[in-house]
Structure formats: structure tokens, C-alpha cells
Amino acid sequence: MVTFHHTDASTPEESWLDAGVGQLPLLDARLLAGASRVVVLAAHPDDELLGCAALLAETERLGVDTVAILFTGGENSHPRSPTVTPEQLAELRAAEFEALSGALFPSARTVHPGLTDGRVAESPEAVRDALDAALAGCDAARAVVVSPRHDDGHPDHETLGEAALAAGRALGATVLEYPIWYWHWAGPEDARWRSWVRLPDPAGLDRDALWALYPTQTRPLSPAPGDEAIVQPDFLAHFLRGFETFEVTQTDRNEAAQAHRDEAALAHPDAARVFDQVHQDDDPWRTYTSAYEARKRATLIGLLKEARGGRVPGSDESELGRGAGADDGGSDGASADADRPYARAFEIGCSVGALTGDLTRISERVLAVDASAEALEQAQAKQGGRAGVEFRQMLVPESWPEGSFDLIVLSETGYYLTEADLRATFAKIAASASGGGAVVALCHWRGDIEGWPLDAAAVHRMARETWPGERVASHEDPDFLIDLFDIAGPSGR
Template identity: 30%
Template structure:
């Protein structure tokens, strides 16, 4: 977690009083099956316990898939909670599917997680309106982020309806952190509210009380879950579609030419390169080519790549008078510049790594290291903020690169906005 689970930044009363709620539409869909993915037992009850009670009242199937390993006592608590919500808990009903993956480390086991998600979503079903639910990817908990991203990707591949539910947002967040345009409120009736309140009491091992000071669920946090609004969130559009739309709609979607953050970052990047000149260089994620233009003056040969066709077109136009620059469209790590495998003196990865899941980032790291010429260097530069479409933080991406590549850090710059490293 990147927050203190025992400290609420915004009071429950303040959440409920927000004017923004007047513009939030009600969730009015009528699924005939629920598949709720939960990182840990109690996430599902905290997040969408009312919706699970609604499923029980309507008599359609509902299952909870628990990703992280836990002891039998936690699963017994979950069974009790689901029974309070009205769901059948007999072995034949199979309301709980435990995956048993390492707690706190789902990002290190994405292959196993993907396989398990696929098996569950591919199971035969007579439902015509299946609804898949998963933790909100912006919930600032690593397991929630990983599970949410993987479920979203798998559900979209299969054409299934997918929504996300926040758990910890109400503890660490402020109104500015909520993606209001994508929020839907699950308006609970009195019976659903009562069932959810009873179910939340079924997790004594997690409730922080004088008798259980190690519990992580503060009384006020649980009370907000019981009495406050229940919401689901539309997932953000896929990254490749998002970037293509942004570049298609605007010439400079992130104002990289004019925004001081971008101009300062480019200046620091250029000043941090240890050598005055490089032979062959590769830039991953070139966008519209502003950083590429700076690099072109320092490299004999520069290969710039991006996954957006509109970005590549803009970058190619921007660099049309630079014969030493080639701009190509490709999606890493699935694709890789062929010329880079012939020995690269410099690889630049800027504002890209946090969109890659750990196994994808690992694959990129391996390709980078494998393409380096003797004495070659890698420059990493990433914003240190957070977004609900990030697979990992910029800091985590840098940590993973150092660990996996075993390269040595030669230059480092870190401030409140971004971190930059040169490794060799």
C-alpha cells in the first residue's frame, strides 16, 4: 500500500455531502450472473456487498474469486459474509473460488493469474448478461491494481461486461481522485443495506478493535462501507486506444512543446547523458517527437518508436529533415526494432514503463539489455505521480530495471515530479 489504511484523508460525512453525486448516474443494469474478483476476502463485501445481496435476492448465480492466498479462517469468514448476503455457501454452489497466489505479490505472478482468470471466464455459462467485477485499478494497492488490470484485459478479450469497484479510495482519497465521469452508483434498498452491514461484521480477524489492535479495517472505514454509497467504475479505455485517440484529436495532447514540466524534463534528460555523442540509439515511446528532436543532435543514428499511428505520423513530420532519424510504429515488447539488435549505444525509455505489467516490463528489460553494445547506456525517466491506468509506478519500474538488468546506475536525478536514471 502507498497509504496508511488506518487514516482517513476525507471524512465519511464529507464524502456523502459532495455536490458531485448529483451528476452520478445510477447503476441500472440487470445482469443474470455475477463474477466478482477479489484480491483478498472482504474486498468484495466492502466494495460491492450490496450488489452481491441484490444478486442473491434475484436468484441468479454469483461467485467470488479470491486471488491471494489466505488461511482457512479467512475463507470461513468469507463464507459467513456471503451467507449474510443471502448467497448459497454449499460446496455444490461453489460461491468462492480461491486462487491461492502469493499475497502482496500478484504482480510477480501475472502468468498464473492470467491463466486462472481465463479458466474462470471461459467456463460454460447459460447467462446472457454476465457481469464481471474487479478491484479498481486506481485503488493504490498493488494487488488491487494488478488484479483489476488483468481482469479488465481478459474480460474485454471475451466481450464480457466489466466494471471496477473501489475499496481503499474512501480512506486515502479526496474528491479530486475520483474519476467522476466513469462512476455509477449502486443505489441500495433497505434490505440490501442491512445484509451488507451484517456481512461486514463477519470479518473479525480484519476489524481493528481493542481486542484486535492488529486489524487493518478501522471502525469508521467499515461504517462508511456499510452506510455510505456503493459505486462501480467504468474501466479506462485500453492504453493503445487511449493514446491513439489523444494523438488523433489533438496535435500535442500532453502539451509537451509548451508545458514547463515537459520542457524542464527534456533539458534535464539532455544534460544527464554522460556522452556528448552516441552512435546508434533507440527511443521507446517517442510520442510526437519532441524528445526525439533533442536526441537527434546527439546521435549518429536514432530509431524512435511509438504504438500510436497518429503519434508516429506527427513525429515523422517533425523530424522529416533529420536523415539520421527513423520513426517506426510498433508495440513493445511484442515488437522490437530490428536494427536495435545489431548493437545499441543508448536506449531511452521515458514516460512509458508504468503502462506495462511486470512481465511485459521484464520482457522489455531483457530486450534492452540484449541489444546493448559493450559500454551501452540506458536512460529511464518517469513521472512519480499516480494514475488508475498505470500498471506500476515510475519508481517501481526503475527499481525493477535495476534488479533485473544488473546494470549500474551512473547518473540519477530525483525531484518531486520525476525520477531519471542513466545505467550502464
């Protein structure tokens, strides 16, 4: 184990920055968004602020189930203090931790095993029991355990790091190790840091204000020798750099868990943020200008019209395929006829509204939803002037509209859902079919889908398994799949 003292000169922060620590790759945001639970291990009060304040702020923002385990009271941080006893210091530091947790991660559960500061290694069973209890009742393969590094140079830190890695190996949990004293005693020539990732501080994280909650560590307890501040300014500089670093460890067992985690990424309300970022660009998939998009929508609308019989208004591809902007004119709200055979359509995942515009040609009313407010703003601008169109922000299947529909469309959206959420979506679709039944339309690109739970083949296979006898039309283009199902309403026909 490395030997050092907190009063030793710390490696200059400029050395770390010049070496490129600020250019490390980013932590995959899906790791936290898809976690079943995040368990944070801290040996002493302030370890959580030193090593993972940004992470705790992010789990709080995401609403991820979080447990913070503070193993000791930090009572021996000033062993030669002539003014404060260890018992008194434990009380002071407990109050500091309480204030910090209330400010940074108020929704997390906190656990205090009450081990002795500096002697955590003497209680391996207590460490293991606390970690097991924190992980109980969750999908451990999707859990994230956050701990000090197993080679940080402090015996308490290293004990927790080793316990976290053992849990990761045993349960398939992902382990994020955070360095604390490493920045103090190591230098850029030590290559370990080059394989780590970083997590930027989220907006609003005020580290100076948070450090003001730990005066026993940042200020002298008194002018007397032995009461010096533990966190010296040159050491603290490593933790005011605007980001944190972690080593990510995922065992072989965790490969399956990673796939599950990727599936869960967009089941989380954070999907709105993900797609808001995508829609910073105007029409990111070029749905209004792409020949592929025009051909796909023309084929889909033609099949939907045939499913109910009749002519498609504007059925030449020059008009139909281009998503009919608001300036093209819209439905006058007349009653359903041969040209507009559907009464109420529900479009799941409308993006910027290109297909929505085409659906108004065959349905009197269209409710179009998307997780992204940015997407809906573009859709409203392009299609909001059309009669019978309503846009809503909604994350399916967690949220679902009221009422029934005789047309429900899932286009280029199914592969963003987990298998469980797609099945839940199908169940809600079935429950939302109008009394006379509904046509359910699925349309998806057949290309490789990287980083998402499913692909077109999987989505359509699941739909065919859900409604094995109700498929009324299919189209297998080299670029896309379309399936139409004519399903009965909840009470049957």
C-alpha cells in the first residue's frame, strides 16, 4: 500500500489537466438511467463529496433508487487533536453528512453501519452484509455499485473498493470506483487513470457551497498543532475541476446485464432528454425531404386505406409522401367517408409530424404523441394548423391517452422500447381499440439498430405473436417492414 500523509504536497492539479484528464471519455449516460439501483459506498463523511457528488446529483435528478452507505463516522480524522475528542468529532461529522445529504441527495436512503474509522478492514463481514442488504430486492445485474478505489492508498477506501468488486463479480453488478487520495500521491506518469471515464458536473452543482457544509475537514479545528485542516487547498483543487472520474468494471456475467441496461435506457423518463438532444437539429431524420421516408409513408398510407377500402386523398406520391405541411390545407372535420375512413387515430412517437400530416388524409382526428418537447415544437409548427390534429408530450407505455381509437400507429418507435415495455404497449393498444375494433399499424426501418433494445424484425415478430390471427396486410420492402392487424375492441365484435 502507498504511504503518504495528507499534509504532504499534493500533485499539482495543473499537471493532471495538462496530461489530459479533462479529455477522458464520458461515462455512458445509459449506465445510470437504466440502473435498477445505485449503491454508493463512503468510508468517511466527505468521501461522497470528494468522489461522486456529480453522480449523486445525477441519480437524484433521474429519480434512480439510491442507497448511500456511510461506514464510519470519521471520528479519527484528527487523532492528535488537543481540543476535540473522537466522540465529539463523530457527532460533528455526522451533522455535516446529514446537511450534505439533505442538500445533494435528499431522496436517497442512507445507512450507517457504525464501523471504526481507520479499521474498516477488520470488519469484512459487516461490509459485505451492508452491501448485500443494500442490493436486496433489486435486479442486481442492473445495479451500479460506486466505491472508493481498491488501490487508493487508504486502508478503509481499499477495503470498500475490494468489497464492491467482489459484489460485482458475484452478482453481475457494474462497479464504478472513484479515486480520492490517488490524485494526491500519484502523478500523470502513473498510467491507471488513462483508462477511466469522466462525468461532468451537472448544471447547478455548487461545490463551493457543498464544501462549506464540511468545516471540520476544510478548516482547522483550532490554531493548535493536530487541529490542521485535512482537506488542504492544493488537494481540494482536484475536486473542483468540474468533473469526476471513475473506473468502470463489468464482469463477464454483466454482459447480459448490460444488454438489459441498454433496454431499460429509454424506459426511464430520461428518454425525453435523450430525444430532446436529438431534435436540436431541425427534422433530424429528414422525414420531410428523404425519398426513403416519402416512399415508406406512401406505402403505409396506401395499405391503411386499403384496409378500410376506398381512395386515398392525394394518393399520388408527390403529395402523399411529403408529410403535407400545414400550408397544404387540412381536414375540414367532415364526417368519415370513403376518403377518410378512420374516426380517431393515435400515433405513438410522432417526432416532427411528417406521418401525422399524412394520417390526417385518412382519419378525422389524429392524436400524435412523443417523449420529446423539442420534437413536438417542430411538429406543431409544421402540422399544428391542420384541423383535427392534437400533439401531446407523452412517454409510452408509462402514460397513455384516454378514450378509444380505430387506428393506432407505431412507426419507427418500437425498437426504442424494451421487450417488457413493448408488450405493455401492445396490451394498452388492445385495451384502447374502439368498440368496432381497430387497425394497428407497425412500420420500421430494417437497418442495423445499434445501442437500442430491439430491431424491426424483433418488433414485428412480437406483434405477430401478440395478434397471430389478426394480421390483414404486410409489406416487406428491402428497407422497411409494415404489418397491419385488425383487432377487436375490448368487448369483442
